Amino acid sequence: MKGIVFVHLLEMVEKEFGELLLESAIDHAETSTQGVFTSAGTYPAEDMLKLVGSLSELTQLPPSALYQHYGRYLFDKLFLSYPMFPPEVISNAFSFLASINDVIHVEVHKLYPDAELPRFITQHHDEEKMILEYSSSRRMSDLALGLIEGCLLHFKEDVEIQMVPLQEDGTTVQFTLTRKP
Numbered sequence: 001m002k003g004i005v006f007v008h009l010l011e012m013v014e015k016e017f018g019e020l021l022l023e024s025a026i027d028h029a030e031t032s033t034q035g036v037f038t039s040a041g042t043y044p045a046e047d048m049l050k051l052v053g054s055l056s057e058l059t060q061l062p063p064s065a066l067y068q069h070y071g072r073y074l075f076d077k078l079f080l081s082y083p084m085f086p087p088e089v090i091s092n093a094f095s096f097l098a099s100i101n102d103v104i105h106v107e108v109h110k111l112y113p114d115a116e117l118p119r120f121i122t123q124h125h126d127e128e129k130m131i132l133e134y135s136s137s138r139r140m141s142d143l144a145l146g147l148i149e150g151c152l153l154h155f156k157e158d159v160e161i162q163m164v165p166l167q168e169d170g171t172t173v174q175f176t177l178t179r180k181p
């Protein structure tokens with residue numbers, strides 16, 4: 001998993017939970033590099049599970065809530081750090097979300113050939129409604145939910161999100177987004 005995802009997580013934990021909790025989380029997690037991550041580096045996905053597991057123990061928040069919260073935070077960080085979005089993609093939240101799989105993550109892959117990105121397929125897309133299917137062996141659909149929420153907040157759009165697992169193991173999840181009247 002790319003270091004950028006770790007770097008922003010640690011930054012968020014420090015800002016929101018403080019330096020002491022961050023240090024304890026790193027100590028407890030016993031990640032492969034003892035909590036040292038650089039943006040362009042690549043680290044075992046297990047390190048993310050360990051960090052979130054240790055944060056969950058220390059904060060008493062479930063991992064799903066931590067991933068979702070982090071996704072909201074991460075969206076703006078990712079959006080601002082890559083000035084590569086074509087104008088039609090950033091016209092509104094639905095067009096942005098529809099472009100993740102075939103435009104945004106493709107560009108990410110060019111930048112970081114070793115990035116392992118989820119599949120994020122658009123099954124339906126009109127003005128009012130959008131259906132997206134997330135699939136990844138990493139089972140990070142709660143992070144995807146937070147990122148989608150972050151995207152809707154960024155574009156200031158009022159949309160209801162429904163999240164339905166399509167596989168019991170969490171590898172495939174469907175998101176239905178409906179504009180509020």
Ligand code: HEM
Binds near residue numbers: 075097104116
């Ligand atoms: C709402 C928008 C987005 C969603 C729902 C989304 C979804 C995800 C998810 C869930 C992951 C975790 C890996 C996995 O599940 O297999 C991921 C990884 C990643 N995404 Fe996105 N993403 C979004 C936008 C972006 C943007 C705007 C960028 C930057 C241009 C970006 C760059 C990355 C990178 C660098 C990774 C790490 C890949 C790796 O660890 O190897 N994403 N994305």
